[in-house]
Amino acid sequence: MSIISLKALPAVLPISFLLIISACAHKPTTYVGLAxxxxxxxKTVSSKGLDCEKVSIESTSRDFSVLDLKKTTFDEASICEATLPKDAAIVRSGSGEITIPKNPRRIVIMGDTGCRLKNQNGKGPIQKCEDEKEWPFSRLVRAVEKENADLIIHVGDYHYREACTDPVKCKPYEGTLGYGFKPWEADFLRPAEILLNQKPFIFVRGNHEDCKRAYEGFNKLLSPVGEQTCVEDQGTRYTSFGNFLIVNFDNATVDDKPLDSKSAAFKSLQDRYKKMIETLKARPETEVWLITHRPIWGLAPSWSGPGVAPVNINMEAVVRATPLPSKVKMVFAGHIHSFQIAQGNHPPELIIGESGTSLDIYDEATRKVIPPGYTVFPSDHGYALLERDASGKWIAAIKSFDGATDFVCKVSEIGIPCDTIK
Known part of the structure; x- marks a missing residue:
């Protein structure tokens, strides 16, 4: 391959040429996933064929050490990965520095971030991915960077560039469609890069990453080392911060439509849920957050006219039969493309599925039939910032994609209404 001298190039270069140089020069992205x-x-993701970037660890019990990264591939990308030592405090690489929090006090939660291009038989939205007003995920990432959070939780659905059939609207995205690395890079890795390089994440699997869709990218990019094959139900993950525990319960493959209570699918869900409850009761932590993709209590606009439909009826059924223990203080989910709060005789559930993809619209007629116990906020792309106050309670700031605070929610104990202040 010939070497191009930059001095010999004209003062004004074609945009396409500049993009080629930028792509070739793009440095590896190194990030941390907590489980x-x-x-x-x-994990470090770079162009295929490149050597692994050196990653060093500062731990609580010893000086710096260099991780032994193992290489795998995903289409035209190289992925170098290693299990994080349990006493890791700081992860350093050429991409940046990531601090592992002992007691996170500022946590950002986002979900359903990808650019929706799937359009079948001329139906369904096609977002303009290059337009930051229509797909504002990059703007949201820049706003979140300023929050200086200790931890970022993504409640699933990173990948939306499955297919696009409109001959005109879809033409700009021909190289980033499907389930390979390029769609993953365009939908999540590249726009989220500044956060991935700086903050630890907890990654929840969404239904867009199930075994019929973008599972390969999720397994290779966002799952623990060695999880290369797709399973219908990933094991529940317990991430502990002293007395504070975050439980990642995978329900990506749980059907939104009611299941027969005697079916194998329902029994599997029930058994996994009961096992999680038994584990929680036996663990020493007294403050627990439950994070999932599909909500336990949530409302989506009805497809058949004004009204709302519950999502996910099967999750609600298993929780109704075996209630969450009192140590579970809050539940977080995505899947519905809006911001909602569900309250009742259960922990407050915050649904945050409006961080980039096309929004669910609740018109005036639909809002009139929303039942008591549910608050569906005005449609807007955004995220949530959870912060502990001086008394140790969590305050939820609901923010737009540019970081402006839309609402403040004082999330308290079970049964106490959420106080919203615009």
């Missing part, structure tokens, strides 16, 4: 103790991970 169970012993399965949290560090």
């Amino acid at each position: 169970d103790e012993g399965t949290s991970f560090v």
Whole structure:
């Protein structure tokens, strides 16, 4: 391959040429995913064929050490990965520095971030991915960077560039469609890069990453080391921060439509849920957050006219039969493309599925039939910032994609209404 001298180039270069140079010069992205103790991970993603970037660890019990990264591939990308030592405090690489929090006090939660291009038989939205007003995920990422959070939780659905059939609207995205690395890079890795390089994440699997869709990218990019094959139900992950526990319960493959209570699918869900409850009761932590993709209590606009439909009826059924223990203080989910709060005789559930993809619209007629116990906020792309106050309670700031605070929610104990202040 010939070497191009930059001095010999004209003063004004074609945009396409500049994009080629930028793509060739793009440095590796190194990030941390928190899961169970012993399965949290560090991954570096770079162009295929490049050597692994050196990643060093500062731990609580010893000086710096260099991780032994193992290489795998995903289409035209190289992925170097290693399990994070349990006493890791700081992860350093050429991409940046990531601090592992002992007691996170500022947590950002986002979900359903990808650019929706799937359009079948001329139906369904096609977002303009290059327009930051229509797909504002990059703007949201820049706003979140300023929050200086200790931890970022993504409640699933990273990948939306499955297919696009409109001959005109879809033409700009021909190279980033399907389930390979390029769609993943365009939909999540590239726009989220500044956060991935700086903050630890907890990654929840969404239904867009199930075994019929973008599972390969999720397994290779966002799952613990060694999880290369797709399973219908990933094991529940328990990420502990002293007395504070975040439980990642995978329900990506749980059907939104009611299941027969005697079916194998329902029994599998019930058994996994009961096992999680037994584990929670036996664990020492007294403050627990449950994070999932599909909500336990949530409302989506009805397809058949004004009205709302519950999502996910099967999750609600298993929780009704075996209630969450009192140590579960909050539940977080995505899947519905809006911001909602569900309250009742259960922990407050915050649904945050409006961080980039096309929004669910609740018109005036639909809002009139929303039942008591549910608050569906005005449609807007955004995220949530959870912060502990001086008394140790969590305050939820609901923010737009540019970081402006839309609402403040004082999330308290079970049964106490959420106080919203615009």
